[in-house]
Amino acid sequence: MLKMDRRIRKSQEAIKMAVIELMIEKNFDQITIQDISDRADVSRRTIYLHYMDKFDLLDKLIEEHIDEMREICDSIDDDAEYIDMGLLWFEYFESHYLFFSVMLASKGGSFFRNRFLEFFLQELKKKENDMPEGSNQGLTDGEDVDIQFLGAAIVGVVEWWFKNGKPHSPSFMAQRVGLLLERNLEADFSLA
Structure with a gap:
């Protein structure tokens, strides 16, 4: 067997x-x-x-990577910094370079890009929900806009990274993306 x-x-x-x-x-x-x-x-x-067909194959391949990334995120402590999450993300992207570079560069990649964006939106929402009570009061009106903006920014940066041949290390990318996420979220909280 x-x-x-x-x-x-x-x-x-x-x-x-x-x-x-x-x-x-x-x-x-x-x-x-x-x-x-x-x-x-x-x-x-x-x-x-x-x-069932080539579309089912592609769907299962995409879902496999999204599930693996979700498992990586779930393994991180709730109070982990965005830099720590980013490092795990970019190390995963680098170890699966062929898959991500093809999916983000291909003409049929819009389906993948939408799934990829949805993954980041879910992770950002989870992270925001894990924030201490009171730190995000008043954000409910614009929360969806903020999350959408940040998710699209992450996907855009990852696309840029692959299309430019990974010009920076995963740790550099995690540092920059993590700092940008923290700055954006802190700015949102100070507006509340």
Whole structure:
């Protein structure tokens, strides 16, 4: 049984890598199940055993990364600084460079970008809800705008980082993004 699990896992990894590699070469809409099958060196039947179609494959691949990032965020103490969260984010992005660079640069990446943004919006809302009572009073009117702005800013910075070939280290990026988030949130609180 264990041997079967290993083979299944190996096939799934080959299929996921194949779709990512193919997205470097062409638009997702142009990729066929046969292309994925050929690149992964598995049968079409094997792909259909695991995924309904190429859209299901892409959806599950994206969800896998979002879930892993959520687990990373959940493992951080509630009182952790944004810099600490940012470091874990950017280290994860760097360790999965191929996936994120392809997803953020591809024409079909708008679906991923929306999911990516939603992840950051949820994390920022959770972080804000964990703030000490009274520190965010009066922000309810503009809270959604603030969270949307900050989430979009994070996604934009990550896109910039990948499109420019990661010009700074993950620790530098975490430091800058963390400081910007803290400054923005402190400014919001002082307006309250």
